[in-house]
Amino acid sequence: MITLKKITLHAVLTALASLLYMQAAMAGIAIEHWIQPSGAQVFLVQSHAIPMVDVQLDFDAGSRRDPAEQAGLASVTASLSGMGVLANPARGEAALDENALGEAWADLGASFGGHASSDRMSFALRSLTYPDLLSQAVQLAARQLAEPAFPQNVWQRERETMIAAIKEANTRPATLAQRAFDQAVYGSHPYGYDTTEASLQRIETSHMAALYRQSIQPCRAKVTLVGALTRAQADTLVTQLLARLAGPETAAAASCPALPALAEVAPLKQASEQRIAFDSAQAHVLLGQPGYKRNDPDFFAMLVGNYILGGGGFVSRLTHEVREKRGLSYSVYSYFEPGLHAGAFTIGLQTRPDQADQALQVSREVLARFVTDGPTEAELQAAKDNLIGGFALRLDSNRKLLDNVVNIAWNNLPLDYLDTWTQRVQGITRADVKAAFQRKLQPGKMVTVVLGGAGGAPT
Template identity: 65%
Template structure:
């Protein structure tokens, strides 16, 4: 089977998909309550699937930070026996996927718990791959000895990471920006030691339910074939109807900062690590595209950005500097990041703050906006030039309840933005006088 998959896959590079953005997205809800988004892409005999649940790291209990990630990690470590089917350990699972020439992954992101599968659509291969995936989704074994081993490895990795200035800066920044919100939780040896196999099982049972699934599919399947695939993938979960799905607990929103926070952490390092920022916006915020384009101008556009020009090019204060924002189901952080010599960290911080302040007050110039639009619109095709990238866009639509025609009108919406739109959006998102600034390894 693996050999057949490789032979078919070798021919896939001969196809191009310039019209992918025009392919319609089909959407429906299964009787189980699972919601499905499908893009039929018949040019290559392959399918990419992602199954999402509202069960990411933001659902971790504070005392057990890392729980969702632990469940994701342990999904590949074995499935339990069921009926005439024997249990499979992690080695047997790996061999089974290799034999099929397919792949399967699971993991926890900040907001969602994600299963993803890639397979050829050959009837026999896809049938076996989806059945195996169903066992991992619905019947993970969570072996006690393996969890103890993986937990020890994880704890050792945390200890090693904590010796790096970048890790220290990131943790301090997250704690200051998010406070006690789950977005700021950090897995530690103590929180991991509190996670037992029974906790993994309980988390999986509570959140991974058919009625909560959002399934995104891109590939050479029609709607009927996609329906069958979805039903197979979720078939090992307990049967529930949509009306049987109790609402999940509400999570308090990320709170805006009441005042500026400055932390200067002593650390023996050749470079000072600097992070400046505050809570940003949710992904569903109408300002999203204006912020995306504006951030490209401010610090996300590499060598063409204002921060690079002012901090790096004009003053030589940092080899690289940039800004980004991470919107999710709640307000992920906006952040400016740079590394510099310890003795010039204070100057780099002052210049970076001033650049952000001026951008918030005045917005971009017409020339900057035109260049950003040309760059982003010109590169739009690269966002959808493979099944996997297109799947990522469909997942974005599914997860954030965006319109089904979102991709079709993306370039038009970007083109319509004005300098005032961007200035106003940044003024709604940022308060330059109330930002967190973390410096690690700067000269005291």
């Protein structure tokens, strides 16, 4: 059993990491990268100031690969993978149900679990690096990763809970507006899939096990580590984490078949508008279109430009025009969601139903003017100063640094990406922003959703 002293030390060390990683952000971050014989790609940042390590394993098994009729499969698979492990008689290991598994992690003062996003299924391990603790944590994580039980009784319970949550969410105007917007922006692309009661009813534990066997293999893994490990120690840790997954068919990178290619998000051919009746005090307004991929060369120009347009909070153009000058909304924002495919560009706000048309018109005008003319020199410099000034806060913990290195690994970005980030932002010009926005956005071909402002049930 781990002692209370060690648990308290774990918390203290986690807090101390914030200061240390802010210092690291200023000093430059060395990322080591290599490929194991199994094909697993490893990315390591050594940080020996505190005895802690964060590890993330990523696989191309996100919801973009869900069958349309089983939307939500990746998410529930990742979730249930942590709710029990199978017995392994050959190793003398008894089965662990969800309670026993949780207690085992609590005893170690460590954590391991999975989740799925649109693009990937991820598993995160956090542990102190004291040899006795880390060895046990890695062994337990390896077992959980390779031998999930997918218990039927747990799935029946979780499915009912999820269905109840969906029914409750369907009473909320924000949920309904976002669903209509996503379906209009993405069309038939999996980015627009919606997990429903019907799609959950079509998912069985056998489907989870099949997805897991196909996707969670060493040759498909990208493993990122940040913490107090040498390269040799990190390589051994990754080998141990993946060892139970390895079989005759996954023992080498050459034996890993490619996953099916997926279609890209189709550009919108014309503008569309939906007015959805809903008895609510506020109208929800969404405006947007498909944006760009995360590895797009225009990323930095779009990052800076969107900060000026609507991503900078109270200093953005949309806030100035919609909120401050006209009082049409408490908040208005814009953002991009770049991924392996072109994620959505979105402008969003809430306003009184009788002001929805005016707020929408002002937002459209601000967007069109920004795409046509770009930012002013003063806006550009203020945005760059703010982004660069806040860069250290993106790296002020083990977890944040890990997230940034995962971003590099998953999107095949240069290993010096973090070292050159501020220079790339500083180098953006008004012409860069204007050209990038004109390449990416077509204000005359956008999806508009306005929900609220009339009595009756939603349509």
